[in-house]
Amino acid sequence: MKVSPSLLSANFANLTPEIEMINKSSADYLHIDVMDGVFVPNISFGFPVIKAVEKVCEKPLDVHLMIVEPDKWISQVRDCGAWLMNVHYEACTHLNSTVSRIHQAGMKAGVTLNPSTPVAMLEDIIEDVDLVLLMSVNPGFGGQAFIPNSIKKTRQLRHLIESTGSKALIEVDGGVNESTGKELASAGADILVAGSYVFGAPDPIERINILKSLCK
Ligand code: DX5
Numbered sequence: 001m002k003v004s005p006s007l008l009s010a011n012f013a014n015l016t017p018e019i020e021m022i023n024k025s026s027a028d029y030l031h032i033d034v035m036d037g038v039f040v041p042n043i044s045f046g047f048p049v050i051k052a053v054e055k056v057c058e059k060p061l062d063v064h065l066m067i068v069e070p071d072k073w074i075s076q077v078r079d080c081g082a083w084l085m086n087v088h089y090e091a092c093t094h095l096n097s098t099v100s101r102i103h104q105a106g107m108k109a110g111v112t113l114n115p116s117t118p119v120a121m122l123e124d125i126i127e128d129v130d131l132v133l134l135m136s137v138n139p140g141f142g143g144q145a146f147i148p149n150s151i152k153k154t155r156q157l158r159h160l161i162e163s164t165g166s167k168a169l170i171e172v173d174g175g176v177n178e179s180t181g182k183e184l185a186s187a188g189a190d191i192l193v194a195g196s197y198v199f200g201a202p203d204p205i206e207r208i209n210i211l212k213s214l215c216k
């Protein structure tokens with residue numbers, strides 16, 4: 001299993017030791033949650049913070065934009081050194097064009113689905129994306145309870161990917177812990193995002209190792 005700890009649950013008053021912990025951990029990526037107070041009822045942080053994080057972080061940045069009109073910010077996200085730019089399906093009127101522009105900017109393109117958006121909405125884009133991020137909570141806050149229907153959605157997405165020959169990875173975000181992580185692994189997830197489960201623990205490195213060891 002690949003693991004992407006979410007910076008949203010880190011100590012914002014002292015980020016450097018948190019990122020250094022991620023650097024020496026077995027985490028594969030660092031998940032960065034950008035919120036605009038419009039697409040979601042919360043505001044997190046913006047590009048100046050991500051740029052500062054990128055200078056310290058040795059793991060690829062997995063940037064999750066919970067914002068309206070994400071197309072406007074493609075070059076800024078690229079300039080932050082992002083490996084992957086995740087945009088919400090619900091925020092993109094012309095998703096095909098957004099995905100092409102993310103690729104042209106030299107980043108991997110991810111599409112995110114809210115819990116109430118069916119996997120079937122991706123049928124005509126699945127072969128063009130590098131990753132699908134399934135939200136297993138309503139986006140906006142860390143520490144929420146996992147929505148059980150996300151297991152079924154993960155299975156449906158795995159089926160869609162296999163039936164089309166798409167190379168997209170499946171990432172799941174929200175309420176991930178050892179028990180929900182196990183179920184997601186057997187449903188076909190490739191990457192688990194975890195915020196409070198990792199950063200809220202006395203030994204975050206151990207928590208990352210627990211998620212890393214989960215198998216399909
Ligand atoms: C929520 C964010 C998540 C959040 C997950 O809107 O997209 O990445 O950090 O936090 P936990 O793992 O605590 O549910």
Ligand code: ZN
Nearest residue numbers: 031033064173
């Ligand atoms: Zn996220």
